[in-house]
Amino acid sequence: MANEKSGANLPRILVVDDETAIQRFLRTALSTGEFSLHHAESGHEALAAAATVRPDVILLDLGLPDLDGIEVIRRVREWSQVPIIVLSVREREDDKVEALDAGADDYLTKPFGVTELVARIRVALRRSLQQAPEPVYRVGGLEVDLSRRRVLTGGSEVQLTPTEYELLRLLVTHAGKVLTHRQILSQIWGVAYLEQPHVLRVNISNLRHKLEDDPSRPRYILTEPGVGYRLRADS
Incomplete structure (x- = not known):
């Protein structure tokens, strides 16, 4: 697990993906000063990071080396409502429905554009703030x-x-x-x-x-x- 970019007041994005090419792509796409990036390469690393980093959004690949991404979603949902955006090569409607039913908030099929990804992260952050009024x-x-x-x-x-x-x-x-x-x-x-x-x-x-x-x-x-x-x- 690595912290790609730190920033005390920036939204924390946890990227969960074990593919080197995707890691590089997301690092380049999201290292704009708008987010604080953290990375996990397996399901167990992701679960640990979700508890310690307390991310504002999780970007999750379903094809992880140890746990299936669906299982990661279910385990996170046992204790957290952090927005989860699935990034996956799985295109079947059944896969999308299963991920959303497990508790994912959004689903993007690889390959996807940077502009669309950033827009969906912003939407997830806005929804999260609307659901959590600050008294x-x-x-x-x-x-x-x-x-x-x-x-x-x-x-x-x-x-x-x-x-x-x-x-x-x-x-x-x-x-x-x-x-x-x-x-x-x-x-x-x-x-x-x-x-x-x-x-x-x-x-x-x-x-x-x-x-x-x-x-x-x-x-x-x-x-x-x-x-x-x-x-x-x-x-």
Whole structure:
């Protein structure tokens, strides 16, 4: 897995394809400064990258050396709604229907034009933003502005790690609702971490130390014993 181009504020595109020629073509087509490119050459690499890179769009070839692309789509859909655009030589209608039924958002048959590919990526990004409204969460002295990626306590900005921010963002979008340990682990770290609850406990502890006046008696991030966590919703 390789990071072809970095950019903190650029949409992250995960390219999943094991063909060298296609890799070069996509690298050239998408290295325009508009996207941050990441690459995986197998299904297992793709699943790991989907959890760690947290891409905004996945470009997925179906003919991978270890897992069929359809299986990759199904596994990603177990925990993520990231837009998936299939890029495949398979032209049969049944193949397209199977990919879309598995959870793909779009399907392009190889060969395809650069202009069309970029246009479809932009459409996928727009749809994703429309489906995920960015609220501002306020309770007590805590304010989380998801549209601006800002977290404040008592009016002062708090610096969070990317993982801490994604964890807080998940809690904010479900404020007042209990999220189970497994739900949080699958959403933030991926299904490979479902049996590693200590990872979640450590990050919750870190968040509380940054957000709570008294981390041992939290006011915002509340524990539901044996179940999970809930972000306080009332003021």
